[in-house]
Amino acid sequence: MPTIKEIKAIAKDRAIELPKKAKKADMIHILQEQEGNNPCYATKQCNIDVCLWYKDCQKAIK
Template identity: 35%
Template sequence: MKIQKVRSIAKTKEVNSSRMSKGEIIRAVQEAEGNFPCFGTARDGFCDQKDCMWKEDCLPPG
C-alpha cells in the first residue's frame, strides 16, 4: 500500500502521521483501532492475524 493511502487511513482514525515512517503510522492506526500494534514484528514470516489489512505489506512475499 502506498504511503499516501496509509496517511489517508490514519487521518480517518485521527492519527497524526506527520514525521512518522510508514511502519510507525500503521502501528499507530492498529492501536487506534484497538488492535495490537504488530506491523513488521512477525518472526519467521508467521502471522496469526487472518483479517489484517496490512498483512501484504507486513510479511515478505512467500
C-alpha cells in the same frame, strides 16, 4: 500493499494525527493501536490474516 499516501489518508479519515516524519511501520503501529489491536506490523508476532496490513506485513518481514 498500502502506500504512505494511502496510510496517511486512512489516518485522516479516522481523525488520527500521525507524526510528520514517521516511518511506514510506525504509522501502521499507530493505526493498529487506535484500532485496539497489537501494534505488530513487521514484527513477526502476528498470525491474523484478516488484518488490513497482513499482506504488506508479510512482505516487510521477509
